[in-house]
Amino acid sequence: MVSARPAVQALPAYRPGRNPADLARELGVDRAVKLASNEVPFPPLPAVVRALSETAGETHRYPDNGAAVLTAALAERYGVEPAQVVPGCGAVMLCQQLAQSFNDPGTAIAFAWRSFEMYPLLAQVAGARSLQVPLVPSLPGGSPDTHDLDALAAAVDEDTRLVFVCNPNNPTSTAVRRAELGRFLDRVPETVLVVLDEAYREFVTDPDVPDGLELMRGRPNVAVLRTFSKAWGLAGLRVGYLVAEDPAVADAVRRTHVPFSVSMLAQAAAVAALASEEEVGHRVAAVVAERDRLTTALRGRGLEVPDSQANFVWLPLGEPTAGVAAALEARGVITRPFAGEGIRVTVGTPEEDDVFLAALDDVLPGEPGARPDDVRPGAPVG
Structure with a gap:
């Protein structure tokens, strides 16, 4: 029997971000939002x-x-x-x-x-x-x-x-x-x-x-x-x-x-x-402005968010990470969880980020600053 090298057999499979169309069909909703792979939210130049x-x-x-x-x-x-x-x-x-x-x-x-x-x-x-x-x-x-x-x-x-x-x-x-x-x-x-x-x-x-x-x-x-x-x-x-x-x-x-x-x-x-550097610069500036808005909104909810220099933000949620990510996905929002550590959230369009924030408010009920371990599974939003 042919066997791969032990080091290769032990490799974990790479898990790309879920396809939002697949998730939408699974949940029976019109649209899912993908904020998992750090893509820019603009069409090709x-x-x-x-x-x-x-x-x-x-x-x-x-x-x-x-x-x-x-x-x-x-x-x-x-x-x-x-x-x-x-x-x-x-x-x-x-x-x-x-x-x-x-x-x-x-x-x-x-x-x-x-x-x-x-x-x-x-x-x-x-x-x-x-x-x-x-x-x-x-x-x-x-x-x-x-x-x-x-x-x-x-x-x-x-x-x-x-x-x-x-x-x-x-x-x-x-x-x-x-x-x-x-x-x-x-x-x-x-x-x-x-x-x-x-x-x-x-x-x-x-x-x-x-x-x-x-x-x-x-x-x-x-x-x-x-x-x-x-x-x-x-x-x-x-x-x-x-x-x-x-x-x-x-x-x-x-x-x-x-x-x-x-x-x-x-x-x-x-x-x-x-050759389109000027247009790319405008797009980057829009992402940065939305990054700042998203960061402010998350901090306003009592969440710890470091100063981001990328096109994503980091929520260091610790042990509740997997539960929060699963609950967000059940509401049609795909993020990138790192179990036991935190969730990486790509900066999307203002509309996409508002969908994420609304889902997060539903996942972490109560007053701003609700603990991540208070997460509730809930049902998907339409």
């Missing part, structure tokens, strides 16, 4: 739609294996050489390539926890150890929600090859500031690659949260990871990219890519999106 239409007639050919047009556009945008840029099939695929490129079995990958849920899975597949460093509260007396960079630096050992710093952090929405991140990068040994995972960089409004590309300059062991899936609205096309200070790092990652993994359509869409 007009320039992207045009680029897809114009490129569709060429899809009988293989795409450019190196995504040269996109690589050149990103290099020009960030003032780096094309040899420093690696496009990929989403940032997640690039994370996997990084582990394949730098981790042998028995080495280690270090990261904060909780953070992006793929990090420990990548280590497991690579046969590497996970060095998980607990988060600390961003506010006195609050729940753990932000990186402890001193502890993360201390956790790096002689076997560590890769460190991920998710900034802003997924799922807790917080971000570390310039001075502490700079000190951290200076402490990490030159033989360890630090990847600043900035999937949500475009939503950052705190001027003290640094652009990772600025901190990368002059540090050969630092690379920055970004994506077109969030602010740029291309989640369905799977395009991410890595920018490395040392071209040798980029070359190593490029060697482990799956050939033709950035499709012809994805490259055309990403290039068109970059």
Whole structure:
């Protein structure tokens, strides 16, 4: 009998956010709201739609294996050489390539926890150890929600090859500031690659949260990871990219890519999106304004919500998390729960967020500040 590797057999299945149409049919309601996957609530950019239409007639050919047009556009945008840029099939695929490129079995990958849920899975597949460093509260007396960079630096050992710093952090929405991140990068040994995972960089409004590309300059062991899936609205096309200070790092990652993994359509869409930066900026500003409104509304209900620098908010509910998420889903609202820790809620349209708030009020009855463990299952709302 053929058996997969034990490490693969032990992997938990990835659980994407539920399809809202499926939930609506299940509940017998007209519509369900999905606030689980950190997508932007806008349709594709007009320039992207045009680029897809114009490129569709060429899809009988293989795409450019190196995504040269996109690589050149990103290099020009960030003032780096094309040899420093690696496009990929989403940032997640690039994370996997990084582990394949730098981790042998028995080495280690270090990261904060909780953070992006793929990090420990990548280590497991690579046969590497996970060095998980607990988060600390961003506010006195609050729940753990932000990186402890001193502890993360201390956790790096002689076997560590890769460190991920998710900034802003997924799922807790917080971000570390310039001075502490700079000190951290200076402490990490030159033989360890630090990847600043900035999937949500475009939503950052705190001027003290640094652009990772600025901190990368002059540090050969630092690379920055970004994506077109969030602010740029291309989640369905799977395009991410890595920018490395040392071209040798980029070359190593490029060697482990799956050939033709950035499709012809994805490259055309990403290039068109970059050319629509002004419109993207307007969309991001709308998300940020709605994020602030949603945060204020939740805090007004007595809930603990850290300052978000992403396009989602974090509710550190602890043990009642699963029950609250299930009760919200029963009311047609899909969120992303992390059992025993909290719920991540994507910033949607004002209408969608109002549906979420109304459902939350029904789930947590009584006066503002009702305890999450007072949750009642209830019935779906129409």
